[in-house]
Structures are given as C-alpha cells and as structure tokens.
Amino acid sequence: MSKNLKHLFDFQKFEGNSRLASMIADTESRYGVGMTRSLELSDDELGFVNAAGVTELMNEDEDFLELNKNR
Amino acid sequence: MPSKVIGKEQLYIEYADKVMGYIRSKITNQADAEDLHSTVFLKVYQKFDTFDQTKASVSTWIYTITKNTVTDFFRTRHVHSEIEEDILDEGDEYQGILDEETLNELADAMEKLPQRERDLIILHYYSGLTLKEVAVRMSMSYSNTKLVHNKALMLLRNRMDID
Numbered sequence: 001m002s003k004n005l006k007h008l009f010d011f012q013k014f015e016g017n018s019r020l021a022s023m024i025a026d027t028e029s030r031y032g033v034g035m036t037r038s039l040e041l042s043d044d045e046l047g048f049v050n051a052a053g054v055t056e057l058m059n060e061d062e063d064f065l066e067l068n069k070n071r
Numbered sequence: 072m073p074s075k076v077i078g079k080e081q082l083y084i085e086y087a088d089k090v091m092g093y094i095r096s097k098i099t100n101q102a103d104a105e106d107l108h109s110t111v112f113l114k115v116y117q118k119f120d121t122f123d124q125t126k127a128s129v130s131t132w133i134y135t136i137t138k139n140t141v142t143d144f145f146r147t148r149h150v151h152s153e154i155e156e157d158i159l160d161e162g163d164e165y166q167g168i169l170d171e172e173t174l175n176e177l178a179d180a181m182e183k184l185p186q187r188e189r190d191l192i193i194l195h196y197y198s199g200l201t202l203k204e205v206a207v208r209m210s211m212s213y214s215n216t217k218l219v220h221n222k223a224l225m226l227l228r229n230r231m232d233i234d
Binding site: 001002005006011012015016017019023024027031 | 096097130131168173182208
C-alpha cells in the first residue's frame with residue numbers, strides 16, 4: 001500500500017486531480033509546506049536584483065535623483 | 072482500454088502544463104526545468120508513432136517519460152532524496168494503477184479519512200516529509216506518528232481497490 005501511495009501521489013503531481021489538489025493545498029498551507037519552497041532565479045532574473053534585493057528595474061535618471069535628493 | 076485517441080498535434084496542448092507542473096514539483100531551477108520540458112516532448116514526438124494508444128493510456132505514457140527524464144537528470148547530477156530513491160529503484164509494475172480512475176478512488180478515500188490521518192498521508196507521500204519530520208510538523212511523538220500512519224494506511228486499504 002505504501003509503495004502504491006507513493007506512486008499515486010507522484011502521479012498526482014502530473015495529472016492534478018482537482019479534489020486531491022484541494023486537500024493537498026489545504027494541508028500544505030496549514031503546515032507551511034510547499035509554499036515556502038524557494039525558487040531559484042535564472043541568470044537573467046538575477047541581473048535584475050540589486051544588492052538591496054530590490055527586483056524592479058530602476059530608471060537611472062529619475063530614480064537615482066529621487067533616492068539622492070535628501071542626501 | 073483507453074477511450075480517447077489523441078493526435079500528435081494535440082499532445083503539447085493537452086500535456087505541456089502537466090509535464091511542466093510535474094517537473095517544477097521536483098526541480099526548482101527554471102532553466103533546468105525548461106530544458107527538461109523540451110527533452111520530454113522531444114522524446115514524446117520521437118516515440119509517438121510507435122506508441123499504441125489502444126492498449127495504454129497516453130497520460131500514463133507521457134507521465135512515465137517525464138518521470139524517467141527527471142530521474143535521469145537526478146542521476147546525472149547525483150542528487151538523492153528518500154522518496155525519489157524508492158521510486159527510482161522500481162520497475163513498471165505499478166503503472167496499472169496510474170490513471171484518473173484510481174486518483175478519483177484515492178480522493179474518495181482521502182476525503183473520508185479523519186483530518187489528522189489525511190494530513191499525515193499528504194505530508195509524507197505528497198510533500199515528501201519523512202515520518203520524523205511529519206511528527207515535528209504535527210507536534211506528535213514519533214511513535215504516535217507511526218501508529219497514526221499505520222492506521223491511515225489500513226483505512227485507505229479498506230476503502231480502495233489496491234493493496
């Protein structure tokens with residue numbers, strides 16, 4: 001039974017039975033599993049992350065001036 | 072016998088998301104996932120003409136190709152995990168249970184489980200936590216977790232047509 005369950009739940013990751021998906025989402029959200037898995041950024045995405053971890057592209061002129069106006 | 076025959080052109084439309092969903096459940100790196108996704112469909116198209124849709128399910132066939140492709144990726148990268156090892160070492164004898172009907176049967180049985188048993192089964196068999204990790208998450212002793220696990224398996228076995 002245990003092996004069959006492993007295979008069935010693995011198959012669920014492919015087939016996506018909606019009732020099982022609902023139960024799984026409910027359980028995983030209550031126990032903080034699944035949602036907390038971090039996704040690796042691709043090399044392209046990493047290029048948009050500055051040292052402060054802000055991911056939005058900055059307009060050099062306007063945003064730079066805005067940031068530095070109070071200095 | 073499968074009732075729906077699908078054409079080659081329809082394969083990507085119907086299965087692209089399922090293939091990627093499975094791959095992303097195993098592999099977090101986006102670039103690797105996309106490479107594997109392409110590899111899977113390359114294999115599917117190469118083998119499609121020799122696949123007999125009247126004898127086997129297209130869904131199970133594509134799932135098997137996807138799973139084996141991910142397995143090969145792990146083997147190449149020497150990445151191991153508890154659940155993956157168990158599935159890696161087995162042959163194809165389980166394929167007979169991998170269909171929509173059995174998943175519906177599992178859903179029926181899971182809905183009838185008490186919440187605690189249902190959570191345990193999901194955390195262990197879907198989320199991939201060891202029973203020790205489940206015990207910590209569910210604030211139970213390890214020995215009690217094993218008892219609840221055995222009880223859940225017994226309840227599922229009684230309600231399903233598989234053993």
